[in-house]
Amino acid sequence: MKIQGKMFMWLSVFLLVMACVYGVWSKEPAGTTALFLAFGLSIMIGFYLGFTARRVDAGAQDDKEADVADEAGEVGFFSPHSWQPLALAVGGALAFMGIAIGWWLLYFSLPMLLIGLWGWVFEYYRGESRTQ
CATH class of the missing domain: 1.10.287 (Helix Hairpins)
Known part of the structure; x- marks a missing residue:
C-alpha cells in the first residue's frame, strides 16, 4: 500500500499545480473548483493509504523483487448473491x-x-x- 499512497500524494501535487495554473490562465470558476476538489480527494486517499500502510504488513507490491505469484490467494469475502x-x-x-x-x-x-x-x-x- 505504500506505493499507492505515494502515487496519490504525487497526483495531488500535480492536481494542485494544475488547478492553480488553470485558475490563473482560464479564469473559469467551475473547472478550477473541480481541480481543487480533485486535489482534496486525491490527498485524502493518499493520506489514508499511507496511514494504513504503516499499520499493516508490507504487500508484494511494496517489494521490488516480488513476483506476481507472491500476491496470489484469497483477496477477501464478497457476497455472492446479494440483492x-x-x-x-x-x-x-x-x-x-x-x-x-x-x-x-x-x-x-x-x-x-x-x-x-x-x-x-x-x-x-x-x-x-x-x-x-
Whole structure:
C-alpha cells in the first residue's frame, strides 16, 4: 500500500499545480473548483493509504523483487448473491431523476435507498452471540 499512497500524494501535487495554473490562465470558476476538489480527494486517499500502510504488513507490491505469484490467494469475502446493490441502484437512480423531474420523487427514492443500505450493511448480521 505504500506505493499507492505515494502515487496519490504525487497526483495531488500535480492536481494542485494544475488547478492553480488553470485558475490563473482560464479564469473559469467551475473547472478550477473541480481541480481543487480533485486535489482534496486525491490527498485524502493518499493520506489514508499511507496511514494504513504503516499499520499493516508490507504487500508484494511494496517489494521490488516480488513476483506476481507472491500476491496470489484469497483477496477477501464478497457476497455472492446479494440483492441489496440493486435496491441501492434503483433508489439512487430515482433520487437523481428526482433532481431532474421533481423533488417529490425523492419521497419514493429515500425509503428505497435506506432499505438497500440497511440490508447491505446488516446482510450477514445474525445478532449478538452470547458465549459465557
